[in-house]
Amino acid sequence: MRGRVWKFGDDISTDLIAPGRYYHLRSNLPELARHVLEDADPEFAAKVKAGDFVCAGRNFGLGSSREHAPAIIKMAGVGAVLARSFARIFFRNAINVGLPAIECDTAKFDAGDELEVDLENGTIRDLTKDVTVAFHPLETAMRRILEDGGLVEHIKKHGDFAIS
Amino acid sequence: MGLTLAEKILSQDLGREVRAGDFAVFKVNLCLLQDGTGPLSVRQFRKLGFTKVFDPKSVVIFLDHAAPSPKCELSNDHIFLREFARETGSALSDVGDGICHQVMSQYYTSPGDVLIGADSHTVTGGALASFATGMGSTDVAVGMGLGKTWLKVPSTIRIECRGDLPLGVYSKDLMLHIIGKLGADGATYMSIEFGGDTIDKMPMSARLVLSNMAVEAGAKVGLMASDAAAEKFLRQYNRGVKYREIKPDPDAKYASVMEVDSAKLEPVVACPHTVDNVRPVREVAGTKIHQVFIGSCTNGRLDDLAIAASILRGKTRHPETRLIVTPASRRVYMDAVEASYIKTLLEAGAVIMPPGCAACPGVHGGILGDAEACLATTNRNFLGRMGNPKSFVYLASPATAAVTAIKGVITDPREML
Numbered sequence: 001m002r003g004r005v006w007k008f009g010d011d012i013s014t015d016l017i018a019p020g021r022y023y024h025l026r027s028n029l030p031e032l033a034r035h036v037l038e039d040a041d042p043e044f045a046a047k048v049k050a051g052d053f054v055c056a057g058r059n060f061g062l063g064s065s066r067e068h069a070p071a072i073i074k075m076a077g078v079g080a081v082l083a084r085s086f087a088r089i090f091f092r093n094a095i096n097v098g099l100p101a102i103e104c105d106t107a108k109f110d111a112g113d114e115l116e117v118d119l120e121n122g123t124i125r126d127l128t129k130d131v132t133v134a135f136h137p138l139e140t141a142m143r144r145i146l147e148d149g150g151l152v153e154h155i156k157k158h159g160d161f162a163i164s
Numbered sequence: 165m166g167l168t169l170a171e172k173i174l175s176q177d178l179g180r181e182v183r184a185g186d187f188a189v190f191k192v193n194l195c196l197l198q199d200g201t202g203p204l205s206v207r208q209f210r211k212l213g214f215t216k217v218f219d220p221k222s223v224v225i226f227l228d229h230a231a232p233s234p235k236c237e238l239s240n241d242h243i244f245l246r247e248f249a250r251e252t253g254s255a256l257s258d259v260g261d262g263i264c265h266q267v268m269s270q271y272y273t274s275p276g277d278v279l280i281g282a283d284s285h286t287v288t289g290g291a292l293a294s295f296a297t298g299m300g301s302t303d304v305a306v307g308m309g310l311g312k313t314w315l316k317v318p319s320t321i322r323i324e325c326r327g328d329l330p331l332g333v334y335s336k337d338l339m340l341h342i343i344g345k346l347g348a349d350g351a352t353y354m355s356i357e358f359g360g361d362t363i364d365k366m367p368m369s370a371r372l373v374l375s376n377m378a379v380e381a382g383a384k385v386g387l388m389a390s391d392a393a394a395e396k397f398l399r400q401y402n403r404g405v406k407y408r409e410i411k412p413d414p415d416a417k418y419a420s421v422m423e424v425d426s427a428k429l430e431p432v433v434a435c436p437h438t439v440d441n442v443r444p445v446r447e448v449a450g451t452k453i454h455q456v457f458i459g460s461c462t463n464g465r466l467d468d469l470a471i472a473a474s475i476l477r478g479k480t481r482h483p484e485t486r487l488i489v490t491p492a493s494r495r496v497y498m499d500a501v502e503a504s505y506i507k508t509l510l511e512a513g514a515v516i517m518p519p520g521c522a523a524c525p526g527v528h529g530g531i532l533g534d535a536e537a538c539l540a541t542t543n544r545n546f547l548g549r550m551g552n553p554k555s556f557v558y559l560a561s562p563a564t565a566a567v568t569a570i571k572g573v574i575t576d577p578r579e580m581l
Contacts, residue, residue, distance in 0.1 A: 011348060011438055013544075013546040013549075015526075015546040015547065015549050016546070016547060020550075020551055021526055021548070021551050023200060023229070023238065023526075023527045024230075024235040024238050025237065026204065027237065027240070028237070039547060059348055059382070062349070062546075063284065064283070064284050065201060065281075065282055065283050065286075065298040065301075067204060067282075067300035067301045067302060068204065085349060085352065087349070088353050088382060089299060092299065092300065093302075096300055096302045096303060139187070139316070141314055141316070151303065152212055155212055155306055155310075156212060156213065161310075163314050164187065
């Protein structure tokens with residue numbers, strides 16, 4: 001995966017990703033996706049390109065359980081979310097919708113940097129700065145689900161959880 | 165080595181011992197959907213090929229976040245969920261019945277249950293010794309279809325609270341204090357286990373506040389042992405037979421233990437825009453407040469309305485401060501009418517909204533204007549949470565909320581008690 005960095009800070013809540021004032025658009029994800037991360041960066045939704053990366057600090061996705069949050073980040077074309085750490089429900093939801101969520105040291109990356117993410121080997125190469133950052137691979141349960149393309153595909157394929 | 169509450173409940177569910185760090189697939193006793201997350205859950209449920217829920221008595225669908233509906237799109241979501249409830253035989257808690265977590269506590273959640281809810285405040289059920297946790301729509305869709313879910317058994321932070329809370333200090337202040345110390349991600353992926361004589365003496369209404377906000381420190385669950393208070397609560401709703409004593413072992417292994425000297429606490433507020441931005445009320449006293457909101461799954465119970473009514477009796481709200489009160493459930497509303505709290509609050513200038521989430525998630529029922537500040541008894545103050553990213557939300561106890569409504573500025577409740 002290769003794309004540009006969109007930089008965000010710490011504590012990006014699901015209210016910033018999928019604001020409550022667009023609650024009525026939750027059954028219309030393409031429309032909701034036009035407002036993704038609007039309250040954290042008003043230009044993001046219009047300017048993000050397929051394959052770009054959301055790159056944030058600590059506790060990304062804290063707050064509500066709305067799966068719409070990772071779903072519209074994915075729908076906007078984002079290849080993966082990289083963060084110093086994730087809130088639990090967002091992390092689980094991201095994997096369930098097939099959006100890679102990578103916990104790593106994001107401090108080195110700046111807005112606009114070109115990154116190459118290798119999920120298999122657990123490395124991120126910043127092509128702009130020529131530095132490589134390693135990350136821990138997902139735990140087995142989550143890797144199985146992500147490799148199947150998300151939880152719906154996982155259950156349809158196995159008829160049950162196959163996480164060990 | 166003994167078991168924590170999380171380990172104990174999950175081991176009993178599985179029928180074999182599991183420890184922090186273990187992964188397993190667990191039997192689910194209850195599934196909860198609400199009108200914000202439910203429609204996606206139902207679409208995923210169908211995409212998964214399911215037509216029946218694993219047990220219709222164990223699936224409860226709530227219309228509470230946008231109730232009554234403020235928009236046609238949401239009215240259509242309500243129709244969609246009502247039809248799903250009818251088709252599958254699942255229980256439906258319709259507009260005006262109340263907030264999912266309050267209604268679950270009253271009528272569904274029991275000690276030892278594994279409850280998964282498509283709502284982050286599902287953790288509220290931990291006060292009844294239920295392994296109650298929030299998940300996304302797809303996880304709950306699978307839970308509804310298969311009657312199971314996968315979990316990593318969490319490690320535990322034990323919070324030992326000793327001593328009596330001083331006058332004017334409530335379980336909300338205690339929990340904000342704890343979150344301020346832990347930080348908004350201090351318990352991420354973990355279980356918080358509350359204990360100590362402060363908790364032992366609390367009625368269920370106060371305990372539910374603690375469990376409800378465990379997620380604001382990132383926790384997966386916020387558990388406490390079941391005891392006589394839990395049994396009394398279940399009896400109150402004719403569910404005494406559901407009572408079961410579940411306690412952690414004395415030699416349980418905790419990741420850490422935090423001790424709180426409850427007697428030394430004072431009223432606090434969480435300032436914009438994170439829940440861990442906690443300061444003593446006295447430090448922000450005098451801040452202009454345009455709207456006071458008393459309600460939510462955190463503090464919309466009868467005891468909360470009783471505190472507010474006792475402070476507001478014979479007084480009126482400040483002319484420049486709106487006061488919105490929302491009982492957490494139909495039962496709470498009826499009891500508050502019976503006890504004349506509603507009359508007192510109306511006489512004090514309050515607007516009473518129908519039971520539901522109302523102003524808290526920013527969908528309707530009290531959306532703030534630009535640059536306005538709200539002091540709310542809710543659980544989140546994130547930028548934009550109450551519907552306007554140009555507004556400010558402070559979180560506090562019902563007592564602090566009531567005195568603030570009278571004065572029009574943030575006020576220490578001890579001044580009026």
